[in-house]
Amino acid sequence: MDLPSQMNPISDKHTTPGFEDMNLEVGTKLQLLLQRNEKQFKYFTSLIGYVMGEYLLVRIPVENGSPVALEAGEKLVVKGFSGICVFSFDCLVKKQLPSPFAFVQLSFPLTVQSTAFRAAVRVRVSIPAQVYTAGTDNKEHAIPVTLTNLSADGALIEAKENIGDLHNMVRLSFAFLALGGEDEIRVDTKATIRNAKPKKATAADETRVFVYGVQFERLERSQQAGLQNFIHKN
DSSP: OOOOTTOBSOOOOEEOOOGGGGOOOTTOEEEEEEEETTEEEEEEEEEEEEETTTEEEEEOOEETTEEOOOOTTOEEEEEEEOSSEEEEEEEEEEEEETTTTOEEEEEOOSOOEEEEOOTTOOEEEEEEEEEEEEOTTSSEEEEEEEEEEEOSSEEEEEESSOOOOTTOEEEEEEEEEOTTSSSEEEEEEEEEEEEEEEEOOOSSOOOOEEEEEEEEESOOHHHHHHHHHHHHHO
């Protein structure tokens, strides 16, 4: 079945924007909240597309390897991220088509609630990563590091060797699971060292550790949205 020609490939303050103000894209990760028998269920899906003012199409959510059955008329709260805002809206399940396309048709939202997302929000993590610095032979030198906290615009890094001085730029590569835990998002970006200090060795571990605060440079939109999803989820 071809999608209709008019279907768009989605082109601490609460606001009520119009649907188009969210600037959603095809593939945007969404969370579906469903209330059944006084119990709330959370599922994850992604946006396929929409017909303005008529309906949305999302992928059928999967739980434990099996598609989730959604019944026509059930009310859902849809939550997600536009890149700069956390948004939510109510809609109804119109129909579910499990085969051959595996999508759910939802009613078009009447209103959208939006909350500005603070880039400075940080979460504690333990993510293995690689820092690449320029060696004396003008080739990149890979240094294994660990990200110990993460925000939408930077990270705190621990390394067992010096990766650079204040204001130096390095290349940082790491990966994390997207909203729903199904897809891996890989970030490979330039980062500027904003602070650096050694961490004292402990009695249990005599290895000297270097600690760096870095700021990401020119992340792709999909990487920014993925980071915000990850941070909000954690």
